[in-house]
Amino acid sequence: xxxxxxxxxxxxxxxxxxxxxxxxxxxxxxxxxxxxxxxxxxxxxxxxxxxxxxxxxxxxxxxxxxxxxxxxxxxxxxxxxxxxxxxxxxxxxxxxxxxxxxxxxxxxxxxxxxxxxxxxxxxxxxxxxxxxxxxxxxxxxx
Amino acid sequence: xxxxxxxxxxxxxxxxxxxxxxxxxxxxxxxxxxxxxxxxxxxxxxxxxxxxxxxxxxxxxxxxxxxxxxxxxxxxxxxxxxxxxxxxxxxxxxxxxxxxxxxxxxxxxxxxxxxxxxxxxxxxxxxxxxxxxxxxxxxxxx
DNA sequence: TATTTGCTATATAATTGATATAACAAATAG
DNA sequence: CTATTTGTTATATCAATTATATAGCAAATA
Numbered sequence: 470x471x472x473x474x475x476x477x478x479x480x481x482x483x484x485x486x487x488x489x490x491x492x493x494x495x496x497x498x499x500x501x502x503x504x505x506x507x508x509x510x511x512x513x514x515x516x517x518x519x520x521x522x523x524x525x526x527x528x529x530x531x532x533x534x535x536x537x538x539x540x541x542x543x544x545x546x547x548x549x550x551x552x553x554x555x556x557x558x559x560x561x562x563x564x565x566x567x568x569x570x571x572x573x574x575x576x577x578x579x580x581x582x583x584x585x586x587x588x589x590x591x592x593x594x595x596x597x598x599x600x601x602x603x604x605x606x607x608x609x610x611x
Numbered sequence: 612x613x614x615x616x617x618x619x620x621x622x623x624x625x626x627x628x629x630x631x632x633x634x635x636x637x638x639x640x641x642x643x644x645x646x647x648x649x650x651x652x653x654x655x656x657x658x659x660x661x662x663x664x665x666x667x668x669x670x671x672x673x674x675x676x677x678x679x680x681x682x683x684x685x686x687x688x689x690x691x692x693x694x695x696x697x698x699x700x701x702x703x704x705x706x707x708x709x710x711x712x713x714x715x716x717x718x719x720x721x722x723x724x725x726x727x728x729x730x731x732x733x734x735x736x737x738x739x740x741x742x743x744x745x746x747x748x749x750x751x752x753x
Numbered sequence: 754t755a756t757t758t759g760c761t762a763t764a765t766a767a768t769t770g771a772t773a774t775a776a777c778a779a780a781t782a783g
Numbered sequence: 784c785t786a787t788t789t790g791t792t793a794t795a796t797c798a799a800t801t802a803t804a805t806a807g808c809a810a811a812t813a
Contacts, residue, residue: 481769481770481771482770482771483770483771488703488706491703491706491707491710492702492703492706492710494706494709494710495705495706495707495709495710496706507788507789507790508789508790509788509789509790517771517772518771518772518773519772519773520770520771520772520773521770521771521772523790523791524770524771526790533711534710534711537790538779538780538789538790539778539779539780539781539788539789539790539791540779540780540781540788540789540790541780541781541789542789542790543790547710547711547712548711549711549712550711551707551708551711551713552707555704555707555708556721556725558704559704559721559722559725560634560725560728560729561630561633561634562697562700562701562704563637563722563725563726563729564630564633564634564636564637564638564729565633565637565693565694565697566693566697567636567637567726567729567730568633568634568636568637568676568689569675569676569689569690569691569692569693570689570691571693573723573726573727573730576722576726577719577722577723577726579698579701580701580705580718580719580722581715581719583698583701583702583705584705584709584715584718584719585715586702587702587705587706587709588709588715623800623801623802624801624802625801625802649757649758649759650758650759650760651757651758651759659802659803660802660803660804661803661804662802662803662804663801663802663803665759665760666801666802668759679759680758680759680811681757681758681759681760681809681810681811681812682757682758682759682810682811682812683758683811683812684758684759685759
């Protein structure tokens with residue numbers, strides 16, 4: 470499971486981390502019970518601040534994707550509960566396509582394709598987090 | 612076509628305006644060629660600043676939903692072009708449902724229901740913008 | 754010509770995103 | 784038990800974003 474950070478993106482870093490972990494769970498690369506790297510570890514790998522990763526984990530816990538414990542770290546544990554505003558967000562997104570003239574069937578087709586791409590098993594999980602910056606940072610901490 | 616502003620929402624006001632206009636277009640309440648209220652008019656109706664409405668209109672124009680002219684004001688004119696990152700955003704949203712254990716067919720069903728709700732004609736458009744604040748503000752401008 | 758309108762330019766204040774230190778508390782490893 | 788790792792909390796700083804407040808300019812219209 471690789472995570473790529475784009476520091477120049479308009480999407481906040483903590484949101485990028487959240488989204489990619491959610492996708493990892495959806496893909497089945499992060500199964501329930503899987504342990505995630507520690508906050509400090511991820512922050513070091515990405516070369517970003519501890520609090521940025523913490524914010525992502527905190528968000529994922531509040532939204533019911535993880536459970537965070539003391540020494541154990543974050544563990545994948547979906548609650549089975551969809552966010553209350555999920556359908557509202559879906560409506561906004563689908564409306565965007567309708568407004569641009571895409572037929573409803575075409576939109577449904579795209580949803581099915583995206584879902585198929587996510588549920589398409591074939592992918593043996595590698596289970597490591599990876600830096601996305603183009604410059605090779607020296608791994609300190611001797 | 613009514614627009615409701617929730618000043619306390621975590622979603623920025625200009626984004627609320629954008630989303631609701633996009634939904635209005637999707638619903639067919641705002642047909643191509645329809646003129647929208649002037650920036651100053653909408654701002655006065657909502658009791659918000661001119662620039663906030665301007666930002667929403669500017670965004671809608673950049674994303675290909677409106678064309679804005681001098682004295683004519685904003686006119687609904689979808690470009691037919693979906694945003695490049697639309698599928699990526701869809702993937703993130705659908706992944707959220709998959710990660711919480713919803714079966715793919717259930718998700719597709721929800722997409723179809725949301726689309727049906729949007730394309731369900733029945734709704735004669737009223738064509739006016741409306742304040743959402745619960746307190747009746749005095750309409751100044753003497 | 755006078756008004757309306759979009760547009761631009763500042764300026765200010767509150768909030769958010771990200772970083773930087775520092776310290777505390779709980780769980781684990783030795 | 785001791786030392787380390789880990790999540791957590793508390794500050795502080797800086798930049799960008801969100802929203803507001805004025806002000807003025809230019810184009811289109813009546």
